Amino acid sequence: KAGVTQTPRYLIKTRGQQVTLSCSPISGHRSVSWYQQTPGQGLQFLFEYFSETQRNKGNFPGRFSGRQFSNSRSEMNVSTLELGDSALYLCASSPQGSTFTTYEQYFGPGTRLTVT
Amino acid sequence: AQSVTQLDSQVPVFEEAPVELRCNYSSSVSVYLFWYVQYPNQGLQLLLKYLSGSTLVESINGFEAEFNKSQTSFHLRKPSVHISDTAEYFCAVSETGGGNKLTFGTGTQLKVEL
Numbered sequence: 001k002a003g004v005t006q007t008p009r010y011l012i013k014t015r016g017q018q019v020t021l022s023c024s025p026i027s028g029h030r031s032v033s034w035y036q037q038t039p040g041q042g043l044q045f046l047f048e049y050f051s052e053t054q055r056n057k058g059n060f061p062g063r064f065s066g067r068q069f070s071n072s073r074s075e076m077n078v079s080t081l082e083l084g085d086s087a088l089y090l091c092a093s094s095p096q097g098s099t100f101t102t103y104e105q106y107f108g109p110g111t112r113l114t115v116t
Numbered sequence: 117a118q119s120v121t122q123l124d125s126q127v128p129v130f131e132e133a134p135v136e137l138r139c140n141y142s143s144s145v146s147v148y149l150f151w152y153v154q155y156p157n158q159g160l161q162l163l164l165k166y167l168s169g170s171t172l173v174e175s176i177n178g179f180e181a182e183f184n185k186s187q188t189s190f191h192l193r194k195p196s197v198h199i200s201d202t203a204e205y206f207c208a209v210s211e212t213g214g215g216n217k218l219t220f221g222t223g224t225q226l227k228v229e230l
Contacts, residue, residue, distance in 0.1 A: 004159075033216050043206065043220035056217045090159055094216050104150065104167075105216055107159040 001027055004093050004108035012114045018079040021111045025072050025093030032074040033105060034066060037088040046089075049074055050096060078113075086115045118143035118209050122221035129197055130229055137192040137224045139181075139207030146212040149190040151181055154204045154223075163205070166190065202228045 005024045013019050025032050033056075034046040048056035049068035066076040072093075078085055092105035119142045129135045141147060148167050152160040164175040171183040181192045190207060207221040 031216055033218075035218075042222050043208075043218075045217050045219070048216050050215075056215050058217070092160075092216075096216065103216065104162050104165050105218065106162065107152070109159045 004091055004106055006089075006091050006108040006111050008111060009109065010112045010114075012116060013081050014116055015081055015083060017081050018077060019081060019113060020075050020077045021089055021091075021113070023074045023076075023091030023093075023108060025074070025091075026095075026106055029093035029095050029106075030072050031094040031096035031103075031105075032068055032072060033092045033094070034074070034076050035090045035092065036060075037090060037110070038086070043090075046076065081115045083115050086113060088112050118147060118211055118219050120207050120209050120219055120221035122207055122224050124224050125222065126225045126227065128227045128229060131199055132196050134195050135193065135197050135201075135226065137205050137207075137226065139190045139192065139221060141188050141190065141207075141209045143188075143209065143211055145214075147209045148212065149181075149183060150208040150210075150218065151175075151179070151190070151192050152206045152208060152220075154206065156203075160206065163192070197226070197228050199228050199230070201226060 007022045031050045033048040037043045045058040052068045063079045068074045088110045090110045092107045094103045094105045121140045150165045151163040153163050164173045166183045174180045179194045204223045206223045208218040
């Protein structure tokens with residue numbers, strides 16, 4: 001099976017702009033989670049989607065949003081970009097069933113976002 | 117809320133020597149535990165996991181970790197490291213019934229030297 005893919009791999013944006021990142025999970029995986037990785041804050045959970053519904057959310061401002069499509073692909077959007085949003089954004093998929101139990105997550109290579 | 121502590125930010129070790137990377141967690145409920153490895157400019161790779169059953173879990177490349185509930189620890193060990201093990205290692209926890217929300221430690225940079 002192909003792994004988790006993320007596009008684009010690298011992105012440079014200007015403060016105030018918005019950005020959309022895309023994630024395609026492993027075939028058959030229905031849960032997609034997003035994480036932000038920075039040198040200062042480390043790895044932080046953004047949100048999780050399952051069957052097109054957000055069912056877990058981290059402590060990030062409303063500028064960070066996401067969605068999931070019927071084919072389980074997911075996008076995250078960051079509006080009004082700030083310098084502090086520069087980070088590696090990681091997507092992870094999980095072979096989760098309909099019950100809210102934990103399974104292992106498989107990560108993509110990430111999208112490196114630089115805000116100037 | 118849960119938290120994870122990785123006390124060692126960097127661990128230098130010579131090739132073929134044993135290594136232990138420490139991980140302690142805090143949670144008010146039962147947890148699942150994971151170790152992930154990150155090579156430069158790459159995403160995270162699952163190294164091993166504890167979901168239930170035997171408290172000693174092993175990976176295919178020689179790493180092992182033991183879940184110790186009384187000490188709230190999940191230390192990662194390898195009896196003999198290789199240069200290719202040089203990477204950053206992250207311990208993570210999720211709460212039972214909490215879905216896939218992972219809380220990560222700050223990571224430990226393992227540097228294997230000749």
